[in-house]
Amino acid sequence: MKVLVVGANGQIGRHFVKLLADSPEHTPIAMIRVEEQISYFNSLNVETVVTSLEGTVEEIAAAMDGCDAVVFTAGSGGGTGADKTLLIDLDGAAKTIEAASQTGTDRFLMVSAIHADRRDMWGDDIAPYYVAKHHADNILRASGLTYTIIRPGLLTNDPGTGRIKATEYVDAGPIPREDVAKVLLHSLNNLHVFNKTFEIISGDDEIEEALNRL
């Protein structure tokens, strides 16, 4: 599969692009925001496309040209305000979903956040971010695209273990970003996770086995 990675320069994005580049079956296209981010991907021999999520649906659709799948792992990040949460995490996702529908790029994977469907578990400080993720996920589920929504727990930079717990709802817990990237890779063409939403933290199960049980 040719996979557009939206948010390729993010921490999960970089892990995931490497996994795709090392995989014999897949080819990543790294969608990045600014030209300064190109050199890193050049060093991996990965094709890039410079397209901002604050641009138009048409620009995002053009970035998707020839791709079989889209993985959305972009986020405005903790360093910006809630205005960027609205523009990137919500509307950037919505525009990417519209672009996928317009271009017939039917396979769409979303990196969401644990408990994004449970308003009662959103702490005050994080609630605005969760509003954006919750509704972006709802837009994807209503889109008619073949979606997978992956909701990791507390992200860490620990090395991946390749072992997770995955169910519709899990209790809070950590998971290395590298393992989230591995779950994305295993989810791309695993029928068991088509049109599913699930949460992941580190656990005892091999990723493939955990996904097959969903």
Added chain:
Amino acid sequence: MKVLVVGANGQIGRHFVKLLADSPEHTPIAMIRVEEQISYFNSLNVETVVTSLEGTVEEIAAAMDGCDAVVFTAGSGGGTGADKTLLIDLDGAAKTIEAASQTGTDRFLMVSAIHADRRDMWGDDIAPYYVAKHHADNILRASGLTYTIIRPGLLTNDPGTGRIKATEYVDAGPIPREDVAKVLLHSLNNLHVFNKTFEIISGDDEIEEALNRL
């Protein structure tokens, strides 16, 4: 009709509650955020319910008890940040829509904003607000409720004229808040605006006539 007015203490909300209170056909219930706002509505002999849009769907559903229609004219306002835009204008609306679905309150009117479907017309400063309104409107349209989405142009405090221009898209232009309230009143049980989205500015047409043409 017994009408829950969400955002009753806002500028459009106050006009609209008065119109309902003066109407022989309708009874307003003013949904307000804090107890300090009760006395104003007591002076109009209008029933109030104190319920925050940052509360739960269940709390909002309880406020709706026995109502035939909901009018959403709440907004976090220009004095707060984009975090409140996410919590009130987007998720507060979404929770109110969910509450209406749960309670079978089928008639739902939304005060939106001109050009909320046209990303190319959103200025940089106002874009985050528009993201919230755009997606709240989309959530309502997908809800299965009998909706009317009214998108006024530049709101003014001029006295209402009772004359408007109303079409799917209009060019920018001003409209008194009092006229927006009148459009809400005329829209409540006008079949021509059921499941419609339209924009309004001041114009030449009587409100009823303008709505009948939609």
